[in-house]
Amino acid sequence: MLPARRRIAVILACLLVLTVHPAPACCPAWRPGQPVRIANQQILVVWDPATRIEHFIREAKFAAVPGARQEGFGFLVPSPTVPEIAAADGAVFDQLNDRIKPRIVEVTRWKNHYSLLEALFARESKTVASRAPDAAPPPRAAVEVMKTARVGGYDVVVLKAADPAALTEWLADNGYDSRPELAEWSRPYVEKGWMITAFKYATDATTIDVSAVRLTFETDAPLFPYRVPTDQINPDAPRRNVLRAFVVGPGRAAGTLGDGTEARPWETGRLVYSHPLEVNASFLGGVLPEGTAGGATNAWLTAFEDSTWPSGTDDLTFAFDPAGDQFQRVEKRYTDRDWILPLDAIALAGLGLFLAVRRRTSP
Numbered sequence: 001m002l003p004a005r006r007r008i009a010v011i012l013a014c015l016l017v018l019t020v021h022p023a024p025a026c027c028p029a030w031r032p033g034q035p036v037r038i039a040n041q042q043i044l045v046v047w048d049p050a051t052r053i054e055h056f057i058r059e060a061k062f063a064a065v066p067g068a069r070q071e072g073f074g075f076l077v078p079s080p081t082v083p084e085i086a087a088a089d090g091a092v093f094d095q096l097n098d099r100i101k102p103r104i105v106e107v108t109r110w111k112n113h114y115s116l117l118e119a120l121f122a123r124e125s126k127t128v129a130s131r132a133p134d135a136a137p138p139p140r141a142a143v144e145v146m147k148t149a150r151v152g153g154y155d156v157v158v159l160k161a162a163d164p165a166a167l168t169e170w171l172a173d174n175g176y177d178s179r180p181e182l183a184e185w186s187r188p189y190v191e192k193g194w195m196i197t198a199f200k201y202a203t204d205a206t207t208i209d210v211s212a213v214r215l216t217f218e219t220d221a222p223l224f225p226y227r228v229p230t231d232q233i234n235p236d237a238p239r240r241n242v243l244r245a246f247v248v249g250p251g252r253a254a255g256t257l258g259d260g261t262e263a264r265p266w267e268t269g270r271l272v273y274s275h276p277l278e279v280n281a282s283f284l285g286g287v288l289p290e291g292t293a294g295g296a297t298n299a300w301l302t303a304f305e306d307s308t309w310p311s312g313t314d315d316l317t318f319a320f321d322p323a324g325d326q327f328q329r330v331e332k333r334y335t336d337r338d339w340i341l342p343l344d345a346i347a348l349a350g351l352g353l354f355l356a357v358r359r360r361t362s363p
Contacts, residue, residue, distance in 0.1 A: 041241075041309075042093045045318065046288060047222035047249040054222050057088045057287045059212040074154070074176060074200035078189040078225050082146050083197060083215040085156055089286035090212035096246050096283075100273035100303045102331035142166035146195060151213060154199045161190050176200055181229040188227075214287055222249060226257065226309070226316035233311055243309035245269065245316075246301065248277065248284070252324025253302035258314035266316060269304040274327045277301050298322055 142162035172178030255266030
């Protein structure tokens with residue numbers, strides 16, 4: 001029989017093997033040959049149902065090919081009626097993003113340890129954030145210039161065209177982009193008699209920061225021109241960009257792509273926030289026309305994020321539900337703490353007690 005000390009060592013080693021757990025294993029426009037891609041974009045739609053007026057504020061970034069000159073680069077915005085155009089204070093998006101931050105909930109998680117030695121090597125605590133769209137060109141008269149302006153350093157022109165080819169010819173003759181994909185992109189707007197507002201500026205920077213601009217126009221339903229030219233859609237490209245859409249209107253907003261029998265919910269627009277606004281929300285004052293109320297008694301702010309854009313072949317319209325549920329993301333921050341039940345130490349103490357009693361009772 002093994003001596004008492006060796007028997008104790010063997011038993012203790014077995015207990016350690018049994019109780020120690022393994023640690024876990026660790027729509028832009030550019031000149032030919034000067035391509036530009038849509039990067040991150042933020043938009044704000046403010047809708048007044050009484051006047052049927054939409055204020056559309058847009059802030060975007062475009063990624064240029066390094067070293068390429070971007071003369072004539074700009075962007076096109078369709079609208080149902082002739083818009084009023086003005087510069088906007090892009091700081092509104094900082095305030096909007098601050099409003100929609102997740103609500104933080106602190107949660108303590110207890111981790112059980114059944115070995116004293118394991119607990120000695122475990123970290124006492126850690127914090128982890130969970131997350132929760134060709135004919136021969138017609139004469140120039142087929143394009144009517146509705147308005148020109150200089151806004152925030154941009155040359156802006158509002159156009160109404162008889163057909164897409166006429167539009168692209170006018171753009172080419174006036175120093176704007178005129179690639180075939182734009183003709184196809186503009187076709188549904190031209191056929192409906194919509195306006196096309198063209199913005200143009202020059203830069204040689206590799207990232208083009210578009211200052212925030214506001215278009216105010218009449219429309220039967222609040223909208224965002226979600227549709228982009230087909231050369232901007234690449235389903236195989238990594239998704240690094242985000243479209244963030246803020247919508248202010250009489251209730252919780254919901255988006256719909258397309259219209260008529262083709263209409264479908266905007267499933268890629270993930271809801272991140274929806275709450276009533278205070279009356280005359282002051283933070284909207286820097287982007288709305290003077291004298292326009294920043295919010296009404298029933299106005300809500302709803303925010304969406306879409307990490308699949310640009311990918312749309314239909315435009316986006318919004319509807320509102322005054323009785324909708326409020327929503328805010330919840331971010332749980334976990335603090336891990338250890339609860340120790342040292343079975344190895346208990347077993348060792350028990351063995352020692354057993355041996356001590358046995359020794360005393362031995363003759």
